[in-house]
Every structure is written in C-alpha cells, then in structure tokens.
Amino acid sequence: MSIRRFVRGTVPWGSLEAVAREVAERYDQEEVRVTFLETDNWLSTPCVVNDRWFVKVVSGQNALVHALFTGARNLGAFSSGREGFFEPFDGPVEMAEHELEATRKLQSIGVNAPDPVESFEVDGLGVLVLEYLPEFRPLDDLPVEDVEAYAPDLFRALAAMHENGVAHGDLRGENVLVYDGELFFIDATNVAGDGLEGARAYDLACALAALEPILGASTVVRIALDAYETEENPRTRTDNAGALLDAQDFLSFIQIRPDHDFDNAALAGEIEKTASGCDEATR
Template structure:
C-alpha cells in the first residue's frame, strides 16, 4: 500500500455512501454517478459527482496528518530564521470550510480557482464541493514549453494574492492546474494573517522552486521580477533551504540562490 494512502486512512464504504446519498439529495438527483480519483495526497478522499462537481471528503485522520505536517512546516520555518506561521485545523469541518473560504477569496480578487459550491459535515466527515474542471493538467504534467507560457500568470496571480493580504501557503506543481490554457490555484492552506512578510517570501520561494527545474533559475527569477522587487527576492532566498527539504520540491537551490541575488542587485540599480 502507498504510504500516503496508509497515512490518509480508509473511510468505510457505508460512510462514503452516506456522503454520496446526501449530495444526491442536496442536488435533487434520483441517481448520482460517483467516480473516485487516484489522488496523490495525504489529506482527503476525492471523487467526482456526475462529472460536474469535485468533492473532497476529510476525516479525523486527515486532520491529524495535517496537524503533523503543520508542526513539521513550522519547524522548517524556524530553521529558516522565522517563527512558525502555519496553523492547524481542529475538525474536518473546519478544514473544508477554510478551503471553501480561501477559494471564494481568491476568486473575489480575480485569481482563477474552481468555482466554490459548499462545505458541510456528514457523520463527522468534512465535505467540500467545488466546480469540476474536466480537462486539466497539473504544472508537473505540462511540457516545458507550457510551463514557460504559464510562468508569468503564476507570478501575476501570486502577487495579486499578496497585494490583497492573502497567501497560498502550499504552492507546488500538483496544486497548480492548467485548464484550457488558464492557470488555477487549488488547495490553499492556512497561515497566520499577521505574518504577511514571511508568508509572501515563502510563497515566492515555493513558486520559484516549482519553475526552476523546468525553465531554469535565470528565467524563473527574471519572470518573478515582473511583480516582485529586490526585498522580496532576498526574502525568498532565505526560505530556499526550507523548501528544498520538502519532498514535493526538487530544484537546484544553489543556482536559484545565485540568480535571486543577481536579480536583487539589478532591481536596486
């Protein structure tokens, strides 16, 4: 069994069936088609309902795993010279309500995200319902030319989040979707609202780490400089070692650090 599936745990079929029946009743369906997805994640059991809605089911086990991940991320933030700024969820309902609210706020400021529908609780499980994007690729799945094309959009959307006092907190290739040529953010996590400078720098470091293996350090930094100044670049540099320790980021931190320093120098001239 895959370690993520083991950690995520298995929700009994009768509980899953109860969620599906509840959704069918809420959406006035006599019959509903459910397709479970092979998802590489720790924090939910996802499925598609009638090829129209994307549904995440969050269990108590998922919240426990999130708490452990949050503790690890905060330890990493301390290693980068910053206090921890990630926060945990107490219940499955709180977890799905946060993602619904984060998706609403992203769309309100003009960032692409799947249309939010609702979040509610069924038998102790948190249930999140979003628009289903039927044809998409993650950034990890894109060809290099496609990554070059979406790089400016990534920094434009990220800068828009930051300008409105928001943060993503978990930028990685699988949380960046491309559908019909448009980039979408998904799976924003919770960070402390009072820590905007740190979360901004961390998000930027993560975005650069996503792009560096695909388009190179120089192009990644040059594209970021369209929206971020020297202070931002140098702040992101301080989080590179932390980001490099994450299993979902593999990049040349030495080369990226060098290009950030060069970029900051150019921006100051």
C-alpha cells in the same frame, strides 16, 4: 501502496457511500456516479460526482496529518528566522470550511479558482464541494514551453493574492491547474493574519521551487523578477529582487519537503546574482 496513500489513510466505504447519498439528496440527483481521483493529495480523498462536482472528503486522520505538517512548516519558518505563520485546524469539518472560504476569497480578488459550492459534515467527515473543471491539467504536467508561457501568470496571481492580504501557503505544481487556457488555484491552507509577510515569502519560494526543475534556475528567476507585480500595485525591479531574497530564506526548508525536488544551490545562486545586478543598476 504509496506513502501518500498510507499517510492519507482510507475512508471506510460505508462513509463514502453516505457522502455520495448526501450529495445526491442536496443536489436532487436520482443517480450518482462517483469517480475517485488518483492524485498526490495528502489531506483528503478527492472524487468527482456526476462529472459536475469536485468533492473532497476530509477525515480525522487527514486533519491529524495536517496538524503534523503545520508543526513541521512552522519549525521551518523558525529555522528561517521568522515566526511560525501556519495555523492548524480543529478538525476535518473546519478544514473543509476553510478551503471553501479560501476559494471564495481568491475569486473575490480576481484570482481564478473553481466555483465554491458548499461544505458540510457527514459521519464526522468534512466534505467540500467545488465546481468540477473537466479536462484540467496540473501546471507541472505540461510541456516545458507551455509551463514557461504560463509562469508569468502564476507570479502575477501570487502578487495579486499578496497585495490583497491573502497567502496560499501550499503552492505546488499540482495545486495550479490549467483549464480552458487559464490558471486556477486550489488547496490554499490556513495562514495566520499576523504572519502574512513571512507567508508571502514562503509562497514565492514554493513557486520558484516548483518551476525550477522544469524551467531551470535562470529562467524562473528572470520570469519572477519581471512578472511579480500587479497593475494596481506596480513594483520596481529592486522591489522584486528584495522579494526574491526574502523567498531565498525558505529554500533550504522547502528542499527537505517530500513534494518538492529542485536544485537549491542553483536557485539561491541565481537569486543572489539577480539581486546584485539590480543593486548595481540603481547606483
């Protein structure tokens, strides 16, 4: 058994059947086919119903694990000289409700996300229902040349989130899906409104850390420098270099997370070299 499956826990089969019955009733389905997904999600039991709905079942243990992760992430923020900016949830239902609203928010600012359907409670479990994207692939599961082609879109999407007061908070390759030639974002976490500045830097650091093992430090920093902007809010290369330096503060903490494995020294060195070059260019 993987550590993720152990930490995530197992939802009793009777409760999963109750969730399936509730989905069938809500969407007038005479028959229900449930396919459970083997993913690296720590915080829910994901499944697909009738090849139409992506359903995440969130248990009390999932909520407890999220609270532990939230505390650890806030310690990481403090160690980086920032106030903690992650907020815990009261329980599994609140977790499902938040992800529903976060998905709606992403779509409202023009960032691709699966269509949100609803969230509800069954037997004390939080249940989130989203559109199912058939034949999607996580970004980090693509060939290197495809990851490099999509990387600018990832940083542009991050910039769009941040310019609209939104932070993802848990950006990893498996939370960026490629479907029908476009990137879709899932699993945004709960970020305090007064902590957005730190959360933005953390998002950018996570994106760099996710892509560095695939593309290399030099390539991913170059792409971020060129792409981390939106048409509505253009940024200079010096602005982008400053954002990269802010992100660098979080790299050491992200390196100790079990879901990131990257060359911190190479990435930090490339950021410093790039920022120094931008400073020279503006003199």
